Amino acid sequence: MSKQHVTMTVNGDPVEVLCRADQTLLDCLRDEMGLTGTKEGCSTGDCGACSVTVDGRLVCACLMLGVEAEGRKIETIEGIGESEELHPVQRHFLEEAALQCGICTPGFIVAAKNLLEKNPNPTEEEVRYWLAGNLCRCTGYDKIIKAVLKAAEEMRG
Template identity: 65%
Template sequence: MTSIAVSTTINGDDVEFLCRADETLLDVLRNRLGLMGAKEGCGTGDCGACSTIMDGRVVCSCLVLGAETEGREIETIEGMANGSDLHPLQSKFIEHAALQCGVCTPGFLMAAKALLAAHPDPTEKEIRFWLAGNLCRCTGYDKIVRAVQDAAAEMRGEGT
């Protein structure tokens, strides 16, 4: 078995790891680096529960090979809060009851963060299409959309 040595950046920290050629970024995060926030809901890129941000773009970490992350910048849910200060999206998800079981929540937060970086004042339609790659079976999405709208307003300094 030949492992590949990879140097990458995760949540702003330099990280080095060894992985096999067939290991996904999700496998590496969960099984080698102890970052369990990304979830495997399908392993085929259909559910978004493993969403992470790579070089500013939302990716399904089950569809990225660990070896592909050489030299990249990875953001995961574990890096979303600033120390003990929750990101506005995190606070608003709790405030709006935008999660029930919560297993999809890390993926939604990653996708929503990327959305608000690209569109600080999104329409409801933009929110719904940006988040269409993330499945939630509990909420019917209503409260998720409202939480993202409210977080966007707060991040724009519009106070609610």
């Protein structure tokens, strides 16, 4: 199968990539760009481990084709806390021990940051429903929810 030339912005940088027409954005990120922070847990949009944002909108990278990213702005876990400082969501995940194995963590952080950009003062219930598309099998979600609420509080100042 021939490949297509796709131009997109990934974590602020212009990126050109060749991808097959049937290749998902997730496979493009992981296999063509070496951005393996975005994880695959199911490939059917059910687990959220591959959460990224596309033009600011939260999507499962496994449900979008690479060619559909043409001209779009993609943000992945590698673009969060890129500077010397961690993002408050990342820091509170660490301080609250909101991860055990850590495979779901990049997806949760991308999704939680996106929530707080849209809703800086979410209730516990709003956090739980926003993150209902991200599966974690280790923590029972308790510490994840607390970490997001604490990050929200800090970010509101």
